[in-house]
Amino acid sequence: MRFVKMLLPATKWILNVTFCLYIAGCGNRASHSTENTSAGNTAATPPAVTDNGPQFKKEGELSFISKTNNDTLRKIDIEIAETDDERAQGLMRRRSMSDEQGMLFIFSEAAEQSFWMKDTYISLDIIYIDDKKEIVSIQKYTTPQSEESLPSYKKAQYVVEVNAGFCDKYHIAFGDRIAFTKQP
The missing domain is CATH 2.60.120.1140 (Protein of unknown function DUF192)
Known part of the structure; x- marks a missing residue:
């Protein structure tokens, strides 16, 4: 039982590090998708579009x-x-x-x-x-x-x-x- 209590904090630490590495890897994939988009690959997710409506034209x-x-x-x-x-x-x-x-x-x-x-x-x-x-x-x-x-x-x-x-x-x-x- 004492051995299991010692492993529990270490296991949590390993899981946290693994999760962080996974998220970082996903971020790199998203960045790679953006690069593909700019290179002409239309299958990647398009960048977010904000619509501010018609722009002001000084007349x-x-x-x-x-x-x-x-x-x-x-x-x-x-x-x-x-x-x-x-x-x-x-x-x-x-x-x-x-x-x-x-x-x-x-x-x-x-x-x-x-x-x-x-x-x-x-x-x-x-x-x-x-x-x-x-x-x-x-x-x-x-x-x-x-x-x-x-x-x-x-x-x-x-x-x-x-x-x-x-x-x-x-x-x-x-x-x-x-x-x-x-x-x-």
Whole structure:
């Protein structure tokens, strides 16, 4: 019995070492599979793919201008949606966006607008702007993937979408204005 008690710790140690060597060997096999993949062997496991959705494409710059003193409150890079297809796509399937980015929707004329969040994964502030480029309403902290209608309540010719909380963080409010330029 005393001999068995002495063997038990040694057996555990041997099993642990064997298990570690086995795992290390499996790691080498995985590394070998990756090498085969890069050499053109398609039978190996493909590398993991992360989908961050469509990438931001800078197409201009937009400034938010204070109604009280005409100071620039914040300047951002914008992606522009001015065709029906671009406006329908909007920020759908986008997984992230920085505070220095946003999307500007341009309509041919001012009308009451209504947006929704279907297939949009990030919460947004939706800023409705009239034909004089003045903010007429804001829908803050929208619910991702919601099909709830988010109306402008007033006529808007432009709409800017930015990350949720942007308007609170940079003090963007009703009556402030925007100015934008498109890249050539």
